Amino acid sequence: MRARDLAQSYVTVSQDTSAVEALRALVEHGLPGLLVVDSGGQPYAALPACEVGRALLPVQEDPLLAEVIDEPHAIQLCRALQGRKLVDCLPAGRPLLPTATPDCTALKIAEVMGRTRSPLIAVVDQGQGGQSRLLGVITAARLVDQLLKA
Numbered sequence: 391m392r393a394r395d396l397a398q399s400y401v402t403v404s405q406d407t408s409a410v411e412a413l414r415a416l417v418e419h420g421l422p423g424l425l426v427v428d429s430g431g432q433p434y435a436a437l438p439a440c441e442v443g444r445a446l447l448p449v450q451e452d453p454l455l456a457e458v459i460d461e462p463h464a465i466q467l468c469r470a471l472q473g474r475k476l477v478d479c480l481p482a483g484r485p486l487l488p489t490a491t492p493d494c495t496a497l498k499i500a501e502v503m504g505r506t507r508s509p510l511i512a513v514v515d516q517g518q519g520g521q522s523r524l525l526g527v528i529t530a531a532r533l534v535d536q537l538l539k540a
Contacts, residue, residue: 393499394492396536397513397526402427405434405477412476422509422529426476426485433512433524435485489514492525496537503530 402425403412416424416439423438488506490499490513499511513525 391496391536391540392492393490393494393511393513393528394525396496396499396528396532397492398528398532400425400510400527400529402431402524403476404429405475405480407476408472409474409476409479410472422531424476425510425512425527426480427524431524432522433487433489433514435480435487436508436510436512437480437485438507438509487512490528491515496533499528499533500537503533 401415401419401421403415405426405428407415412424412426415421421439423436423441425433426435426437428434486506486508488502488508488511490502490511492513492515494502494513502511503509509530511528513528514522515525516522
């Protein structure tokens with residue numbers, strides 16, 4: 391099994407998507423994480439669902455806030471996301487983006503998922519002239535399902 395055989399279409403969100411819309415996409419589609427693309431549609435970051443709260447709320451910068459903020463104040467923090475773009479909420483520097491080439495084996499994909507602790511991997515084909523193209527995404531659930539069927 392190769393990455394090209396395991397890749398599926400996947401909901402993506404743009405860096406310019408509002409933080410609230412990104413959260414809605416995560417919940418409405420039951421996604422294991424967000425695949426963030428840049429303005430050209432190229433994969434930019436993978437944000438696992440378990441990291442979304444940390445990435446979008448200020449508890450990432452100061453973990454002690456998570457200890458002292460109560461529910462009513464947490465709701466106010468979520469409201470503060472209104473008007474913020476997703477790119478403004480991502481970790482500084484180049485965010486995590488685990489990728490695989492179309493020829494990657496299922497074992498290599500499992501290794502990358504485990505090492506990066508990401509429930510999704512973007513399958514990217516490097517075309518001519520260095521232009522990459524997103525072929526799809528492999529989720530951990532899809533990988534395990536296909537391995538069990540084999």
